[in-house]
Amino acid sequence: MRGWPMPSEHAHFITAFDVALRGGPLPPGVTGPEAERRFAVYRNNVAVGLSAALAQRFPVIRRLVGADYFAALAASFVATDRPRSPVMAEWGAGFAAFLAGFPPLAAWPWMADVARIEHARGLAFHAADAVPVRPDRLTRADPDLLRLGLHPSVIVLPLHHAGVAVWAMNQPGATPGPVPAGPQIALILRDPSWDVPVTAISPADAAMIAALPAGTLTQAARAARAVQADHNPQPLLLHLMRSGSLTDQETVP
Template identity: 35%
Template sequence: MTSQHQFIRALTDPAQPVPVGLVSPRGTADTKRFAVYRNNVHVSLVGAIAARFPVTRQLVGEEFFTGMARLYVGQNKPRGPVLLHYGDSFPDFIGQFPPAAGLPYLPDLARLEAAWTETYNAADAAVLMAADLNTIAGDALAKLDLALAPSTRLVRSSFPVGSLWSAHQTTPVTIPALSGSECVLLTRPQAEVRLTIIPPAAFTFLKAIEQGRNLGRAAEAVLADFPDFDPGAALVGLAGLGVFAALDKEHVDV
């Protein structure tokens, strides 16, 4: 193991010895100074979790959230130097955290916040415009393979987590009734994250497309459970939200 790896392991694991070379003026291992380094790293990681899950923090309070985040950080260290995805497993951790058992909606709310940051940090890409669909003949449209834009995320919950998140974006905060399921769509049109609560049929339609089905087969999958679903109207509406990646040139004017 390299000295760099030894230093990183010691920095994130209190059970590891102080790295060779970090000594006090007396020539002994400088445990006090290294403990300061280690604490700073821990505090920084707790801060990263707090920054990524602000609504979760607001709901449970600063003391509860900090205690929960400290335990998470103690058990889960970043896998790399970039912290954009640090905390991906935090929602699952909340679901297994006994003191949070009385807040059954909390893991899904945290999943929504994790998805929000993924949408925010996703790669820039051109999106399909509703007008682009007019360039495709009707027969070809059903066979069309669409892809979701890099910034598109889908979250389904047995709780109204989209409404709950939205309520915390206004002042004063008005907490909605915590009953009823929601399907949440996250997109990033015009470089701003947009949260939209969509019908279950539209959510199923997008999941089918995400799984690789063309438009015709995706529509069939939805109509089996939602006979009133209008694929054409849904397609235009979703395209207007910036859900889909732009078409290749070969699909234009077909």
């Protein structure tokens, strides 16, 4: 009995199989009665399954363009961007760039930013766990010595447009309104209830978050004030603490 294919043979088969899934000829070894018809059913099931997975990952995009339009978008995207891992949560990073380069959506340039938010929320939801810092560490420790880490779910996402506002207006129960002008910065994290809120933060807040893992709390506050001289770090620190997003550096995986 012949053993498993050698790595090069296996890679060739995977490539041929993917070509077949995209409408090409059947891969070598796929034979039998009605092989073409049966593989066509499988090909369709793969396309439908990937489109459904994309709709789950990008519900706001689906709501913005409508179910039928999204189905067509998904079919076009799936034809060019396939999962590279069996973990479906890792797929979809290229959808934002796909939307940005899709000419019919040129009048809605913030669409790609909304897709970036939705993909980042998926990453945050599936991020590793970490033990939050004890609240007394913030009130009793010397800020010149205190070094804090960030929960692995924390993502700071600079956007080209007001993507946070668009995403928020398309949540259940929200009231639509005009899209603000100018870019936003999104803070995305997973809170203790396993919700993944999205908050618009200032450039100074973003600078402070970026500086936290690299130095002391005092140094992070200075980094924020270098961007905005009158920056008050307390609202941001309170938000991070309440969401369980501040850690002792040594507890971060």
